[in-house]
Amino acid sequence: MQVSGTTDLASKGQCTSDSSNVKSKGEIDDPSHLDIKVRCPCGSPLKTETLIKCDDPRCEVWQHIDCVIIPEKPMEEKPPNPDPFYCEICRLSRADPFLHTIGHLLYPVKLSITNIPNDGTNPVQSVERTFQLTRADKESLTKQEYDVQAWCMLLNDKVPFRMHWPQYADLQVNGVSVRAIDRPGSQQLGANGRDDGPIITSCTKDGFNKITLTGCDPRVFCFGVRLIKRQTVQQASQASFNLCL
Numbered sequence: 001m002q003v004s005g006t007t008d009l010a011s012k013g014q015c016t017s018d019s020s021n022v023k024s025k026g027e028i029d030d031p032s033h034l035d036i037k038v039r040c041p042c043g044s045p046l047k048t049e050t051l052i053k054c055d056d057p058r059c060e061v062w063q064h065i066d067c068v069i070i071p072e073k074p075m076e077e078k079p080p081n082p083d084p085f086y087c088e089i090c091r092l093s094r095a096d097p098f099l100h101t102i103g104h105l106l107y108p109v110k111l112s113i114t115n116i117p118n119d120g121t122n123p124v125q126s127v128e129r130t131f132q133l134t135r136a137d138k139e140s141l142t143k144q145e146y147d148v149q150a151w152c153m154l155l156n157d158k159v160p161f162r163m164h165w166p167q168y169a170d171l172q173v174n175g176v177s178v179r180a181i182d183r184p185g186s187q188q189l190g191a192n193g194r195d196d197g198p199i200i201t202s203c204t205k206d207g208f209n210k211i212t213l214t215g216c217d218p219r220v221f222c223f224g225v226r227l228i229k230r231q232t233v234q235q236a237s238q239a240s241f242n243l244c245l
Contacts, residue, residue, distance in 0.1 A: 021053040021085065022065065041088060041110040041155070041222040042067045055084035063087060067110065070156040070220050079156070086160060088153055088222050094161040099228045100235070102140065105131040105148065106225035110155070111166070111213065125166060126214040131225050133204055141201060145230045148204055150180070150211065151197035155220045162194040166215025173203035173211050180213070200225070 023036070038045045040063040051062040052069065068087075071078055086094075088108040093101060106129055115124040133141075133148070140146045150171060154164040168185035171178045178198050183190045190196065200211075213223050 021055060022081065023051050023053075023062075036062050038062045038064075039087070039107065040064045040067050041108045043109060052081060052085055054087040054090055056086060056090040059087060059090050061087050061089075068155055072156060082160070088155070088224070091153060091160045092151060092163075092224075092226075095163055097237075098231050099149070100231050102146070102227040102229050103137070104224060104226050105133065105137075106211070106223075108153075108222040108224045111215070111221045111223060114214075122167065122216040122218050124214065124216055125221065126212065127223055128210070128212040130208045130210050132208050133206060135206070137227055138206055140227065140229075147199045147228055147230075148201045148225065149197045149228050150178070150200050150213075150223070150225050152180070152195070152213065152221055152223045155222055159193070163197050164189065164221070165195045166213075166217035166219065166221050168216040170214045171198065171212070173200045174205065174209055176203045178203060185216075 036047060036051070037060075038047055038051065039061045042064060044064070047062075048064075050065045052065045054061050054063070065081070066078075069078055069081055089101075089104065109127055109129060111125040111127045113123045114126045117123070141148070150173070151163050152165045152169070153162075157164055165181050167188060169180040171180040178200055180198050181190060181195055183195075203209075211225060215221070
């Protein structure tokens, strides 16, 4: 379901990027930049290399440029920095105006290559993490409009505001298999040129939960889990309008 104008409003709310949102290692070491917040899908908070800042004024998180600006193919040169540049969480907030993020149970994490076949077929990528559901989270989930959603994005997606799962995606929550994609495994995207994020509420439990994702794909993905609240048409339109402010 799509509301006319919600996606357009989100795109119109983009900021103009400039050189001030990229800092080299030398600039990072300057004492005046000690307040830089690094949240990168690689998982490292270290300011050890060139960083790029999310252009959303409500976010302004910094990420390692080599982790998030990735060539479309391994042997190609690094593409120019997107203008504007948005981190995965800000991209996710614009991907579906009808789902509002209440909290991130698992922040974006990059999939790692675990096996490269000798026959030239796509490498196997996987990630295994845990996330915690608190008592407050479980109380929220008793309400019909709340759910837990797993999501995945292609880091260098040319269409930034959409979910995108790897080919042959295999998702498991606490050992229970969850269907992540509604398409043939060899197909790169679902209907309308985008994928959805499966609802995994029924597979979760109080406390710590184990989640794993495996796929066979040469592209670079990040993956996360969030607590969501469904929004009405009016709420979605207002949320998209707020992105323009």
